[in-house]
Amino acid sequence: MVSKIKFGLRLNIQAEMGATSSGFDYTLEMARMAEDLGYDSIWIPDHVENAHLDRSGPVLEFWTAMTALGTLTKRVRLGGHSVNNTFRHPGLTAKILCTLDQITGGRVIYAPGSGWFAAESRSYGFPQWSDEGLVRIARLDETLHIVRGLLTEEVFNFAGDHFQLKDAYCNPKPVQTPYPPIWIAGDSEPTQQLMVDHGDVWFMYSKAPEIVSGLVAGMRAKRPDRPFEVAVSAVGLADKGPDETLQWAEMYAEERKHRFPVPPTVDDVLQANLTGDEAAVCERIDQWAEAGVNYVVIQPMPPMEGARFFGERIIHRYA
Numbered sequence: 001m002v003s004k005i006k007f008g009l010r011l012n013i014q015a016e017m018g019a020t021s022s023g024f025d026y027t028l029e030m031a032r033m034a035e036d037l038g039y040d041s042i043w044i045p046d047h048v049e050n051a052h053l054d055r056s057g058p059v060l061e062f063w064t065a066m067t068a069l070g071t072l073t074k075r076v077r078l079g080g081h082s083v084n085n086t087f088r089h090p091g092l093t094a095k096i097l098c099t100l101d102q103i104t105g106g107r108v109i110y111a112p113g114s115g116w117f118a119a120e121s122r123s124y125g126f127p128q129w130s131d132e133g134l135v136r137i138a139r140l141d142e143t144l145h146i147v148r149g150l151l152t153e154e155v156f157n158f159a160g161d162h163f164q165l166k167d168a169y170c171n172p173k174p175v176q177t178p179y180p181p182i183w184i185a186g187d188s189e190p191t192q193q194l195m196v197d198h199g200d201v202w203f204m205y206s207k208a209p210e211i212v213s214g215l216v217a218g219m220r221a222k223r224p225d226r227p228f229e230v231a232v233s234a235v236g237l238a239d240k241g242p243d244e245t246l247q248w249a250e251m252y253a254e255e256r257k258h259r260f261p262v263p264p265t266v267d268d269v270l271q272a273n274l275t276g277d278e279a280a281v282c283e284r285i286d287q288w289a290e291a292g293v294n295y296v297v298i299q300p301m302p303p304m305e306g307a308r309f310f311g312e313r314i315i316h317r318y319a
Helices: 025-036 063-073 088-101 117-124 133-152 190-198 207-220 242-255 266-272 278-291 303-313
Strands: 005-011 039-043 079-082 155-160 164-168 184-185 199-207 229-238 275-278 295-300
Touching: 005 025, 005 303, 025 039, 025 063, 025 303, 039 063, 063 079, 063 088, 088 133, 133 155, 133 164, 133 190, 184 190, 190 207, 199 207, 207 229, 207 278, 229 242, 229 266, 229 278, 229 303, 242 266, 242 278, 295 303
Parallel strands: 005 039, 005 295, 039 079, 184 199, 199 229, 229 275, 229 295
Antiparallel strands: 155 164
């Protein structure tokens, strides 16, 4: 029996991964394609400088672009891949979530991250940035308490080490109850604790199925009485010959070489993601489903062609 899997599409908004444009029109074209082809959600990154190419390259502000996409689509859900906690005060984040959920009729996903791209936060002088990862995690933990509190309580107070709110109101409440689903992005030990405490969906970069299975089993042991879903973000390199697949994998590894403490090798990219023909892609998705995955967010390379391949030939198999 084929598992039911939902699919999201990561849109290109900063001319990365082989995109031919970085403008809003290109992003909107991808969003409308996603809606037409049956994707459940669309995703864009949250950066103020280009995080994967030259820092001076073009990139649109996340919430502004997502609001526009929300008004120009009708069905797809809207998520940040991931929402950078260092850019905004958590009270403002809560208000933005409420507002966009109202505007779109309840289509917002909240997928926060603690922030990783030091250069942009330093250059902009964002006061919530810290070079200490555990400090950023602590701030995100407080943010999640604040967002959940503001979206569910009539009057909210909070006294934390990093943020303080007194007699704060946040009305109207979001359309989704009790609040938009919280996707916790990442799988480090500190991030796993955020998932234990706050998350509805655990959102991780794609890995070999046996690694995903072990992580999911560990999380179930940590929160046995609170069910959760699992999503993976996977690069889509499917429907290409070996040489072309290798070229795209090399591009992805080069663009991400400053993203992780241990940068992905080309072999890592090929082994952990979606490559090959339809049968090979479905085999990997089936393996992830067996490991506990409910959702796959696809980062297609090249964007338009890849989005069309998965939308026309893969998604319907898991509906």
